[in-house]
Amino acid sequence: MPKPMLGTPGEEPKPSRKGRRIRKRANGEGSIWPRKDGRYGYAAFVPTTAGTVRRVQGSARTQEEARKKLTELLSKADEGIPVSSENWTVADFLTYWLKHIVSQERRPKTYQGYESVVRLHLIPGLGKKRLGKLNAQDVRLFINRVRSECQCCRNGWDASREKPVCCALKGGQCCESRLSTRMVQSIHAVLRNALECAVREEIIARNVAKLVKVPVPKYKVNRGLTVPQARAVLKAAKDHRLYALYVLALCLGLRRGELLGLRWEDVDLDAGKLEVVQSLQRVGGRLQFVRPKTSDSERTVPLPPICVEALREHRKQLFAERSERWQQWQEHGLVFPSRVGTPMEPDNLRRSWEAIRKAAGLGDMRFHDLRHTCVTLLLNLGTPPQVVRDIVGHSDIEVTMTIYAHASLDDKRNALRKLGDTLI
Numbered sequence: 001m002p003k004p005m006l007g008t009p010g011e012e013p014k015p016s017r018k019g020r021r022i023r024k025r026a027n028g029e030g031s032i033w034p035r036k037d038g039r040y041g042y043a044a045f046v047p048t049t050a051g052t053v054r055r056v057q058g059s060a061r062t063q064e065e066a067r068k069k070l071t072e073l074l075s076k077a078d079e080g081i082p083v084s085s086e087n088w089t090v091a092d093f094l095t096y097w098l099k100h101i102v103s104q105e106r107r108p109k110t111y112q113g114y115e116s117v118v119r120l121h122l123i124p125g126l127g128k129k130r131l132g133k134l135n136a137q138d139v140r141l142f143i144n145r146v147r148s149e150c151q152c153c154r155n156g157w158d159a160s161r162e163k164p165v166c167c168a169l170k171g172g173q174c175c176e177s178r179l180s181t182r183m184v185q186s187i188h189a190v191l192r193n194a195l196e197c198a199v200r201e202e203i204i205a206r207n208v209a210k211l212v213k214v215p216v217p218k219y220k221v222n223r224g225l226t227v228p229q230a231r232a233v234l235k236a237a238k239d240h241r242l243y244a245l246y247v248l249a250l251c252l253g254l255r256r257g258e259l260l261g262l263r264w265e266d267v268d269l270d271a272g273k274l275e276v277v278q279s280l281q282r283v284g285g286r287l288q289f290v291r292p293k294t295s296d297s298e299r300t301v302p303l304p305p306i307c308v309e310a311l312r313e314h315r316k317q318l319f320a321e322r323s324e325r326w327q328q329w330q331e332h333g334l335v336f337p338s339r340v341g342t343p344m345e346p347d348n349l350r351r352s353w354e355a356i357r358k359a360a361g362l363g364d365m366r367f368h369d370l371r372h373t374c375v376t377l378l379l380n381l382g383t384p385p386q387v388v389r390d391i392v393g394h395s396d397i398e399v400t401m402t403i404y405a406h407a408s409l410d411d412k413r414n415a416l417r418k419l420g421d422t423l424i
Contacts, residue, residue, distance in 0.1 A: 030070045032063060040066035046077040081202050088203065090134060091127030094118045097194045107290045108283040117190040121146060126191075132204055136211040139191065143214055147184050152177040182217045224373035229362060233370070236359035241321075242352055244307075244314035245336050246370070252301050253374030253392035256367060257281050260344050261289055262335040269311060272303045276393065280343055287343045297393035311335070 030044030043057035056073060060066035098118060102111050125142045126134070150167065152158050152175050158168040166175040179187075192209040199207050225233065230250055237246045248254050254262075257279035267274045276299050278289045292298050303311070314335070321339060322329050329341045338344045353367040371392065378388045389397045 030074060032066050032070060034063075035059065042066040042070040042073075044070060044073055044077070046073060047082045088131040089127060090129050090131050091123045093131050093198055093203065094122055094127070094194055097197055101197055107281075107293075108288060109281045109290065112283055113186075114190050117187055121187050122191055131198065134208055136208045139209050139212045143184065143188055143212060146179060146187060148178065150174050150176050150178060180217070181215055185214055185216055188212070188214045224369060224376040225362070225365065227377065229360065230373055230377070232360035233356060233362070236356045240352065240356065241317060242336060242349070244310040245349075246356070247307055247310040249367070249370040250374055251304055251307050253371045255279065255293070255371060256346060256349060258292060258297070260334075260336055260346065260349065263333045264315075264335055265333060267311065267335060269303070269308055272308055273300055274303060275300050280346070282346060287345070289343075292393065294393070294395040296395045299390065299393050301391060
């Protein structure tokens with residue numbers, strides 16, 4: 001006799017689970033499930049930027065849409081693209097960025113500057129915020145605060161003095177010592193560079209610092225010397241032991257560090273050329289030879305006769321100095337060493353320049369203005385901008401034309417006179 005079926009009379013019997021085959025998803029395939037609100041959830045374990053594995057989940061309107069999103073999530077994991085770790089704070093990432101990227105890819109002097117900005121401004125101001133939740137408004141408010149706050153009050157400089165003079169005095173008046181426009185721009189630039197790296201490493205989706213614009217400093221025009229002033233510099237330096245250095249600075253536009261890092265093995269007087277392959281900088285309290293400022297700064301420059309003649313005389317003078325001080329001399333093969341052969345302290349060159357510019361009657365002209373002079377005079381002589389860029393080692397021709405090249409009033413007058421003549 002057949003066994004009676006249990007259930008409510010008239011109700012269709014439920015199929016047995018014994019005959020139904022249920023496919024179990026394998027490990028790593030993720031999962032999809034219906035939610036109580038009618039949507040479909042999906043989840044999968046994927047690698048994170050912190051080097052761990054995390055369960056990432058989301059939702060979609062339909063099962064098909066959830067399947068597509070899950071497939072995309074797993075596809076990125078298979079390609080080695082990690083998802084953002086929830087544990088990243090701005091401070092965590094900036095520390096990672098300095099250690100693993102800036103210190104490995106940038107020059108020591110650049111690292112020193114970035115580290116200072118991160119330590120003094122970015123971490124105190126934004127460090128506790130979640131990197132993935134940082135938005136443009138956070139950056140804007142931070143920049144406004146940095147621009148407006150008094151650094152004396154913020155850092156307690158007046159309070160640390162034996163005799164306070166401003167904000168630490170009872171009823172005293174704040175000195176309003178604010179950061180310069182250039183410094184605010186640098187702080188924003190460091191944050192922007194760091195977040196751009198986070199985007200490239202797919203830690204965040206976009207660089208919110210790019211959405212915030214900050215004022216840029218206005219550069220003064222006509223910072224180079226005129227031809228008579230340049231001649232006055234060479235005349236004042238004629239009997240100086242660094243005369244050849246000033247000739248190279250004016251004729252080739254070499255940077256201070258490039259001049260002090262120049263070696264005789266980089267100079268070929270017979271062929272009339274020199275190679276810029278290193279620069280001397282003070283980093284972490286000691287002098288170091290580092291790569292030039294940019295990849296375009298590594299260059300080969302022809303030597304005009306005035307430079308060749310000055311370097312030949314300088315080599316004779318250097319040989320005499322070495323003979324006189326042979327007991328103290330420490331040979332480094334440098335073209336412009338100290339008086340005992342060691343790398344020259346940049347401050348000593350600055351003191352040398354102060355004496356020469358006063359003798360030439362140049363007021364407060366900087367040594368770097370000799371580089372500006374080279375660029376401006378070459379452009380005024382009709383040298384194509386791309387040739388000038390290659391001579392002085394600019395990374396972008398826009399720098400050559402925008403920052404360094406300034407038309408004088410006489411140039412404008414001559415151009416407008418020519419225009420007027422054509423219309424008569």
